[in-house]
Amino acid sequence: MKKSPDINLKEFDKIKEQNFLDRLDFIRRYAAWQKKVSNKRWSSSQKKIVDN
Amino acid sequence: MDIKFSKNRIEFKKELNNLDKFVIDFVSVLDKLNIKYVLISGYVSILFGRSRSSEDIDIFVEKISFEKFKGLWKELSPKFECIITEDQEEAYKEYLMTGHAIRFSYKKQYIPNMEVKFAKSEFELISFQQKIEVILNGIVLYVSPLELQIAVKLRLGSQKDIEDAVHLYELFKKYLNIEELQYYNKKLGVESLFNKHLENEKITRY
DSSP: OOOOOOOOHHHHHHHHHHHHHHHHHHHHHHHHHHHHSOHHHHHHHHHHHHHO | OOEEEETTEEEEOOOOOHHHHHHHHHHHHHHHTTOOEEEETHHHHHHTTOSOOOSEEEEEEOOOOHHHHHHHHHHHTTTEEESSOSOHHHIIIIIGGGTOOEEEEETTTOSSEEEEEEOOSHHHHHHHHTOEEEEETTEEEEEOOHHHHHHHHHHHOOHHHHHHHHHHHHHHTTTSOHHHHHHHHHHTTOHHHHIIIIIOOSOOOO
């Protein structure tokens, strides 16, 4: 039987939490960008994501 | 972002995506029959530009009689179908009246679909009573108050929900009634989550 790799769950959870915080940072930056640009600009970008 | 914001009214224009068009199409039937509704949850964030899609749109509809429901079913039927049951009596009595949702999609499409429920709990009724009017490209949509929406999203607590809450808060924080938001945060037990993710704007690095 193959030896399974050691997985450090504490390290894994730490990375997961950091990824989540980075996502929230992106959401804040996205909202800040939305406030700066015209409705046409953000909504046409959004349309590409939603309609894809 | 060009937006007009007053106490219970938000007016703005955008390039409509397929989800927006689907919602407008569905609520136009409710409007035609004078059935009150409020859009809640993820679509509220998407309406205001969150860059994600959704397979369903949550909507509370005022509690209506079975007769009126049959009228709604009939009016929806040329374009929409209920994907939970084909039996309107079952949809009304076994689902809506027992607190469960029914779902309507465009015929033969399944997604996206409108997840329709009668408002029942205290917070669901508040969504209804204090709904805000959104004028989107001149079309009226009714949505849950943003303060409540943010607190509920935090309470739901998934990564996606917290992201939705952060998006709404960041976009509208200068317009929000902070006292009201704090009240809902307290009632829903999400004050610490709010302080952690919405008040703290810096990235936490390990």
